[in-house]
Amino acid sequence: xxxxxxxxxxFNQGQHNEYWAIQGVSLSLARGQVxxxxxxxxxxxxxxxxxIGCLARPTSGRIRLDGEDISGLPERFLTELRRRHFGxxxxxxxxxxxLSARDNVMLPAYPLGLPHRQLTERADxxxxxxxxxxxxxxxxxxxxxxxxxRVAIARAxxxxxxxxxxxxxxxxxxxxLSREFLAILGELSGAxxxxxxxxxxxxxxxxxxxxxxxxxxxxRVVEA
Amino acid sequence: xxxxxxxxxxxxxxxxxAGLLATWAEAGLQAQAPDPGTPALVRELGLTDPxxxxxxxxxxxxxxxxxxxxxxxHPLGFDHFPSASLVAPPRHD
Amino acid sequence: MTDWFHKxxxxxxxxxxxxxxxxxxxxxxxxxxxxxxxxxxxxMLFTQGLRQEAKRVLAESPxxxxxxxxxxRQDLIPPGYLEQIGRxxxxxxxxARLWGYYYDPVVKANxxxxxxxxxxxxxxxxxVGPALARERGLVAGNLISFxxxxxxxxxxxxxxxxxxxxELMSADLVLLGAEDFRAFFDFPAGHYTxxxxxxxxxxxxRNVAAKLAAALPDSRPILREEVQRTYASLFDWREGMVLxxxxxxxxxxxxxxxxxxxxxxxEERREIGILKAIGWETGDVLRMKFWEGVLISLxxxxxxxxxxxxxxxxxxxxxxxxxxxxxxxxxxHFRLTPQVDGLQLATLFFFTxxxxxxxxxxxxxxxxxxxxxxxxxx
Ligand SMILES: Nc1ncnc2c1ncn2[C@@H]1O[C@H](COP(=O)(O)OP(=O)(O)OP(=O)(O)O)[C@@H](O)[C@H]1O
Ligand SMILES: [Mg+2]
Numbered sequence: 071x072x073x074x075x076x077x078x079x080x081f082n083q084g085q086h087n088e089y090w091a092i093q094g095v096s097l098s099l100a101r102g103q104v105x106x107x108x109x110x111x112x113x114x115x116x117x118x119x120x121x122i123g124c125l126a127r128p129t130s131g132r133i134r135l136d137g138e139d140i141s142g143l144p145e146r147f148l149t150e151l152r153r154r155h156f157g158x159x160x161x162x163x164x165x166x167x168x169l170s171a172r173d174n175v176m177l178p179a180y181p182l183g184l185p186h187r188q189l190t191e192r193a194d195x196x197x198x199x200x201x202x203x204x205x206x207x208x209x210x211x212x213x214x215x216x217x218x219x220r221v222a223i224a225r226a227x228x229x230x231x232x233x234x235x236x237x238x239x240x241x242x243x244x245x246x247l248s249r250e251f252l253a254i255l256g257e258l259s260g261a262x263x264x265x266x267x268x269x270x271x272x273x274x275x276x277x278x279x280x281x282x283x284x285x286x287x288x289x290r291v292v293e294a
Numbered sequence: 295x296x297x298x299x300x301x302x303x304x305x306x307x308x309x310x311x312a313g314l315l316a317t318w319a320e321a322g323l324q325a326q327a328p329d330p331g332t333p334a335l336v337r338e339l340g341l342t343d344p345x346x347x348x349x350x351x352x353x354x355x356x357x358x359x360x361x362x363x364x365x366x367x368h369p370l371g372f373d374h375f376p377s378a379s380l381v382a383p384p385r386h387d
Numbered sequence: 388m389t390d391w392f393h394k395x396x397x398x399x400x401x402x403x404x405x406x407x408x409x410x411x412x413x414x415x416x417x418x419x420x421x422x423x424x425x426x427x428x429x430x431m432l433f434t435q436g437l438r439q440e441a442k443r444v445l446a447e448s449p450x451x452x453x454x455x456x457x458x459x460r461q462d463l464i465p466p467g468y469l470e471q472i473g474r475x476x477x478x479x480x481x482x483a484r485l486w487g488y489y490y491d492p493v494v495k496a497n498x499x500x501x502x503x504x505x506x507x508x509x510x511x512x513x514x515v516g517p518a519l520a521r522e523r524g525l526v527a528g529n530l531i532s533f534x535x536x537x538x539x540x541x542x543x544x545x546x547x548x549x550x551x552x553x554e555l556m557s558a559d560l561v562l563l564g565a566e567d568f569r570a571f572f573d574f575p576a577g578h579y580t581x582x583x584x585x586x587x588x589x590x591x592x593r594n595v596a597a598k599l600a601a602a603l604p605d606s607r608p609i610l611r612e613e614v615q616r617t618y619a620s621l622f623d624w625r626e627g628m629v630l631x632x633x634x635x636x637x638x639x640x641x642x643x644x645x646x647x648x649x650x651x652x653x654e655e656r657r658e659i660g661i662l663k664a665i666g667w668e669t670g671d672v673l674r675m676k677f678w679e680g681v682l683i684s685l686x687x688x689x690x691x692x693x694x695x696x697x698x699x700x701x702x703x704x705x706x707x708x709x710x711x712x713x714x715x716x717x718x719x720h721f722r723l724t725p726q727v728d729g730l731q732l733a734t735l736f737f738f739t740x741x742x743x744x745x746x747x748x749x750x751x752x753x754x755x756x757x758x759x760x761x762x763x764x765x
């Protein structure tokens with residue numbers, strides 16, 4: 071359960087270019103659901119996701135994760151929370167070049183200091199789950215766009231987080247690959263994971279896998 | 295699965311550190327048994343200088359050279375032989 | 388604890404993978420760095436070894452050497468001098484020595500001709516130093532001729548070559564009997580080159596020297612401690628000059644390291660953002676970079692130091708020979724006794740490992756503390 075109450079986010083607060091990207095968002099997001107945020111460019115979708123995902127701190131307002139207030143925590147705790155609760159799939163995938171697919175998948179778990187064998191086995195299982203077992207040793211820059219995205223999803227899942235955050239996940243994919251992504255989405259939510267994503271793509275927004283749609287405009291929720 | 299890079303790196307560093315300790319050990323061992331021949335020769339012949347620079351008499355026997363010979367010069371003085379740049383002039387006291 | 392160890396290994400894995408992406412560049416850096424440490428460590432070990440060896444063997448050199456000066460130049464000791472010294476209290480043993488220099492036009496080298504005090508060398512025979520023997524291709528039993536300063540040709544038989552182990556001190560020596568010496572140099576009878584003295588009470592050396600100078604105003608006593616001091620400061624002299632030369636190399640390296648370490652590319656910045664976004668703490672990023680600095684600088688330190696060790700103590704400092712050689716033709720091949728000076732080693736370690744690691748860490752610091760939400764917008 072994620073509860074958001076009267077959330078505000080200002081960029082460059084107090085300066086001449088102060089900008090309020092989120093202006094009073096209140097929402098309640100159920101666990102195990104796929105929620106899509108939609109709205110015009112600049113409406114604050116990415117900003118909202120990064121606030122929920124503990125990548126940035128709200129200027130005011132509260133975010134509660136399973137009843138725990140996470141909005142005022144210091145950076146160290148935020149990092150810890152992020153690692154435990156959230157997996158991220160970025161629009162540009164943001165894989166680390168020069169590393170193999172397996173190493174990329176393992177990266178979020180490095181700070182945990184798990185035994186190497188255990189971690190590799192887990193990474194290989196995830197890669198196999200996304201039909202990338204044969205590409206595990208390939209450098210990520212040699213992978214196709216679809217393969218890169220599946221590596222990114224595997225990476226998001228390595229620490230087994232309950233919540234997956236995806237910003238514009240299909241913006242770099244063609245229709246076939248977008249459909250494949252939606253299929254994976256279905257599997258993940260079927261397995262009980264909460265998925266939060268933003269999209270402009272009608273293919274995503276109208277798909278049966280998306281259970282809830284939240285529309286934003288000028289940093290406010292317009293319909294829920 | 296191939297060797298992890300960190301295994302190689304830490305192994306290499308460990309090897310290097312072992313080498314460092316080995317140099318220490320070698321120095322310790324050699325210090326135990328210094329060659330006695332040279333000091334004996336020095337005592338027998340009353341030698342005063344190593345034969346590092348044999349180019350001139352005042353470089354061959356630095357300790358015995360005349361007071362006006364090169365090496366006695368002002369630090370900025372220009373000496374004839376390159377060895378002058380390696381050895382300090384004797385102190386006058 | 389095991390978690391900590393696993394974690395550090397992951398961080399090392401990552402920094403090595405990151406270094407591996409610019410393999411040529413980083414290997415080049417490591418090579419340049421190692422070379423720098425090698426040169427510094429070689430100079431350090433070589434001078435230290437030489438100084439220690441000089442200290443060890445010169446402890447046996449005469450306590451006092453007495454020269455006679457004429458018009459400020461060393462001159463021969465005339466007959467009667469010894470008797471005058473004999474009257475000075477505190478002098479235990481004295482010995483008048485015969486030695487001199489000879490220039491050998493065949494190999495264009497200077498030799499030191501010397502008459503040993505105790506050892507009797509039969510007339511017509513020589514004992515030669517190892518470097519000289521090498522240069523002239525001599526072994527025991529060979530004949531060798533020298534044309535004396537008076538123009539006469541003298542032929543000697545080599546009775547013995549001095550042991551190679553003592554080459555540092557004996558490289559250019561030619562030992563011969565007193566009669567042969569006087570004949571070869573036309574050395575005036577009753578005259579000597581200088582006098583060595585030993586003093587009964589070591590604390591009295593300075594007093595005895597003062598008495599000698601008073602009794603024989605034209606003499607110049609040279610004390611063992613002065614001799615030792617000359618070699619204790621060996622190579623300290625104009626260290627500044629050597630450092631100036633090295634400073635060029637150091638500066639070039641500093642620029643290289645700075646460029647590499649501080650020129651944090653947009654790519655690296657982005658990667659740090661990604662790492663933070665996917666759950667790395669600022670500290671993890673810094674630790675990873677710390678390992679990068681340590682791996683490079685510690686490797687360079689170890690490679691450079693060990694190479695210098697082998698170079699100085701096992702390859703006889705081969706690269707220093709041209710420097711030592713100066714303008715001389717004869718110079719000794721000698722093997723120094725390995726020496727480790729903990730303080731010097733620590734200094735070298737500090738000045739090689741520490742600055743580089745810091746140079747790697749400082750620029751990363753700012754990048755590592757930026758907010759991770761920036762990755763959402765790239
Ligand atoms: N770091 C920042 N500094 C200043 N303004 C920012 C910053 N980040 C975002 N903004 C502004 O906040 C507003 C919301 O941005 P956000 O990225 O959340 O929009 P979005 O809904 O994700 O848009 P898009 O659909 O184009 O991705 C935009 O007007 C943007 O210019
Ligand atoms: Mg956006």
